[in-house]
Amino acid sequence: MTDRFAPPPSKGCSATPVLKERGQHEVFCGLTGIIWLHRKMQDAFFLVVGSRTCAHLLQSAAGVMIFAEPRFATAILEETDLAGLADAQVEIDRVVTELLERRPDIKQLFLVGSCPSEVIKLDLATAAERLSAQFAPSVRVLSYSGSGIETTFTQGEDACLAAMVPVLPKTDARELLLVGALPDVVEEQAVGLLEAMGIGPIRVLPAPGRDSEYGIGPNTVYALTQPFLTDTHEALQRRGARHLAAPFPFGEEGTTQWLWTIAREFGVSAEKFAEVTDAPRARARKAVSQASEALNGRSVFFFPDSQLEIPLARFLTRECGMQAVEVGAPFIHRAVMSPDMDLLAEGPVIAEGQDVDKQLDRCRTARPDLTVCGLGLANPLEAEGLTTKWAIELVFTPVHFYEQAGDLAGLFSRPVRRRDLLKLEAA
């Protein structure tokens, strides 16, 4: 089967010395994840314990406000709470009790920590335990932090899923667990391909609701669909589950290698694998080659933001003909990232963490054809004549697996083509 893949580079990035930076960083906070998580977990409610800033962030990140009663809210810490004059624990109990009395549809409630709750050291874990005992068995209360202090926006999903792993029941069943909140249509494609190979039962984390939950145990094998799920990965290891390490399913190559890693684990033959994947692989290749014409031979620079940077650099260099100048990632977790680093050819600077001014200087010196960065950096860089792509779009857009491979290339090629057109018009 391996001869179906493009050969790996003679030397990948796994052994490249990593430039570690610990300075000022410019990223969104983990509250952002609530926007996609609340859609996946139909019986969940996210109660952010935070400030008016947190409430505004959620509201603007959610875009058009929801007309039905939403499944997230902010319990605002007032000045008396922050000054320690009010008992915030009593207030949390009151807000949660009122909420659960009004909303019997809620089966799991997440108390989500923020910068203010972290600064005043509000113990949400104890609050969650106390409230869980009070409202069990109809409601489960968990807590996690979405604070922006030293974290990046995709860590909110990781923290949420990691909080769920310890409370799932134990099982000895041999099951495949797909880990990561994907858009429903994308998740269905992945499950459909695996089931067509005869693989099952297949579970997904997060499950759509508590009714469809399952157990975890030593015979659970799991594949991550998102590279930022490192705490969840460690929580699953602690439950005895086994990780199937693979490149992430971005682009034709990443998807094929990810599927093939699972297929091998379940004893699927190369013939069966080819029968299921040949047609979508061909479609993905064609779509990528069309969408990536404008990218061929161009350079790309990644600022650390979404934690998708290394797998996306692998996709852009190996399938779209780009050259990576620098690939910055907020954190590099070797057990999760090595399969992609082995495929990303040696050459680019691999950076972990951020010292934004130094990184901006390197970017200005390199003058890449495309810079992938957060919203805060994109406008100033555009004003300096650099072409940018907002990293956050890569998380909000369906980009995984074969049928989205062309769209993924298109997300990067659109700003490059737009800049080319502007240059032509100006000439």
Ligand code: SF4
């Ligand atoms: Fe701002 Fe922190 Fe609230 Fe996020 S959690 S909105 S960074 S105050």
